[in-house]
Amino acid sequence: MDYLQLQQQVANSIAKDNFDDWLTCIPALTALITTPQDPLHHGEGNVWIHTQMVLRALIEQTEFAKATQEQQFVLFMTALLHDIAKPETTVIDEVTGKISQPRHSQKGEIRSRVLLWQMAVPFELREQICRIIAVHQVPFFALSDAHQRYSPQYLVHRLSWQLPVWMLCLQAKADMLGRICTDKARVLDEVELFKQLALEEDCLYKPRQFVDDYTRVHYFRGSNVLPDYALYPQQGSKVILMSGLPASGKNSWVSKHYPTWPVASYDDARSELKLKHGENEGLVIQFVLAKVKQWLRDKQPFIWNATHLSQDMRQKALDLLYAYHAEVEIVYIEQPEQELYRRNLKRDTSLANKKIQRMFSKWQVPLPTEAHQVSYVINQ
Template identity: 35%
Template sequence: MAIFDWAGKQPWAEPMRRCGQDAQWHAEGDVWTHTGMVYEQVTRLAEYPALSRLEQVILLFVALLHDAGKPATTVLDAETGRTRSPKHSLVGAGMAREILRELGCDLPTREHIVNLVRYHGRPPYLLDSRRDPEQEVIRLSCLLSNRLLYLFALADTRGRHTAEMARAEDPLHLWRDTAVEHGCLAGMYPFANDQARFLFHREELTSLHYTPHEEYRCTVTMMSGLPGAGKDTWLARERKGLSVVSLDAVREELDVSSTDNQGQVIQAAREQCRERLRVHRDFAFNATNLTALMRKRWIDLFADYHARVEIVYVEPPIATILRQNKEREAAVPESVIRRLIDKIEVPTLAEAHALRLVG
């Protein structure tokens, strides 16, 4: 229980102790009590001893952080008199990223835990999904391990006192069985190729059995990361000689500050991208690209020209980013960078043909 004892002393644990829960789902009481019960249930899973130590630690941290967002989201329903915590998993995922970043957790492991926290509540409601159940399981296989998600859902269900039968374990076993049937319990669904996965997540794949041609006209390397993260340095080292469309360079050319209206900058950068796409020329698109929506707007453009898109996300320690930013000719105010940190949505394989996380 060493990890749990450590967690109990952290500043984010106290709000969980003070946060009550709906008695119909959590008769055991506050969020921290439930957290401790889930943590213990993780260690009692029949599969737990056979897991690697890394997998064990991942599950333990998911147990600690899966409901960390409840104190900030719990509200009392005036009509029913019951408490609820809308979007607590989304808030919890952001908290998990910040906590694990401060602990120095490596980038892939951190994001795996973040995604498990974000989607920990999905397995019990597989049949209620707006998507086809099979597609829901396949979609998440690109973000996390369905096996670990299933095992955590078991622990989460067992780590509570409730009279409700709606959260029985049968739906969880259905999630596992669906993942097994489609070959994505322990790993990502075996798409026919990268283009099939790309089209699937864009909801443009007509059938999982269809194998689309991978006749890319060029490759676009989309850089993503905070100002000062080292995107230029990575490109100079790993993509030497590659043509680059840079928002910073466009701003300099147009004499537009980063705090000014960016409409003219975006328009000019899109035209520079089109010029390269029209002649099927490989290039890098270098900007912060910190949110999925921001990236999608550019990826839509690249996809219209049948380009292969690889995303490279660069995130060294925050202290390194702040230091490197100060050394830049056009340094961004530290207050701006700290605000941007809260907006980061780390790219996933659901967005592009390839993904590289650079810590």
């Protein structure tokens, strides 16, 4: 099934108020039927029952009716897929029988990304869906001091740079309406208060404005600064951090756009050290880091060319770069699945396509909050 067929299926589901066809369209959803939920928070039963209730609650909302066709597609697919990772994350306590699904939001983001990528859903729409899924529970507790490291204002500011906050709020509202639980009214109030906070901060429908990118980056990294007051910049290297699956075209992009810049590359390091992919990776990493640190100390521009696929891996690299006051642009590159495999087979590499597929479980697209600038080069 491709994007156009998905659009038509969404329209049919809305018109007919029937969602059974999705079990055939997306077979992974069938596992929701046999996945139990904690009755304290989900008295309605299994995950598929809950998902259908959420979809009906969403479609009934005035905001959904007023949304554009693309916005309705994003909202519908978000509701359909928001709990797709619950089957693989379900844990039942042997003593108490309590059911939990830890990190199902984060894993659901990745599962949905791979699924929608394979269906050729446009990048911008796909990422809106995945980003909302990743944080779809945040409005439930964002205003509760007991649950948060950050202030509600900070959370809503950061989220506004990652996704349409009004869509997140609408998804959260539908998620609560589509369940049976004793604290539904309280949580719905929390969602509405979160929405009102975003409106007051002028970031319900657009990103929160900042005085400059330097201040924004340090604010999102937790520095004690305010969005409207400029932080005096300290000079460092200009760094382009590449990101993307293997064979997506990172080397070609670097050669075309920055042929004279020095490049820190794990693949190049393996060649210099005469090592195969996966062999003595610790030595390869230290070899690259030594170059990176020297260039940072010299404050010269350079490119760090690696997959940097997960947020954790990027965070380690970014922590180092920002410690030296670097100005960072992340360039993320992506290709369709079959093109990726075709390119990889033509490369002189020991990395098989099956190994690339195993990397999908860590695939998190860079967020606009991670750097001074994030550029997305899609299917080029």
